[in-house]
Amino acid sequence: xxxxxxxxxxxxxxxxxxxxxxxxxxxxxxxxxxxxxxxxxxxxxxxxxxxxxxxxxxxxxxxxxxxxxxxxxxxxxxxxxxxxxxxxxxxxxxxxxxxxxxxxx
Numbered sequence: 001x002x003x004x005x006x007x008x009x010x011x012x013x014x015x016x017x018x019x020x021x022x023x024x025x026x027x028x029x030x031x032x033x034x035x036x037x038x039x040x041x042x043x044x045x046x047x048x049x050x051x052x053x054x055x056x057x058x059x060x061x062x063x064x065x066x067x068x069x070x071x072x073x074x075x076x077x078x079x080x081x082x083x084x085x086x087x088x089x090x091x092x093x094x095x096x097x098x099x100x101x102x103x104x105x
Contacts, residue, residue: 003042009035009057016064026075030060033078048092052085 013028034056040049056078063069 003039006035006038012061012064023071024064026072026078027060027064030056030074030078031064033082034060046089046092048085048089052081052089055081055085 009031013031016024016028034053037049037053037056041047041053059077060074063074
């Protein structure tokens with residue numbers, strides 16, 4: 001089901017790109033990159049990937065539809081979110097390592 005959600009999210013990007021407005025590049029990238037983390041949640045079973053996807057997709061759509069932001073701001077927001085989640089995900093994986101191997105299914 002999570003993988004199916006990437007399709008309508010991707011359609012938002014297509015609509016933005018069809019308008020021919022280059023200033024939407026970072027917004028579109030924010031949504032696409034966020035959407036691509038949804039399957040990671042399904043595959044790895046880590047909620048952190050769902051939070052990462054939401055942290056990129058939701059602001060990307062809000063910036064695209066309701067709040068106009070300067071051209072590069074969404075790029076900086078995306079970069080900041082990715083850096084923060086890099087540390088959060090590393091800590092989450094480290095706690096998994098400390099607990100020993102995952103049980104077999």
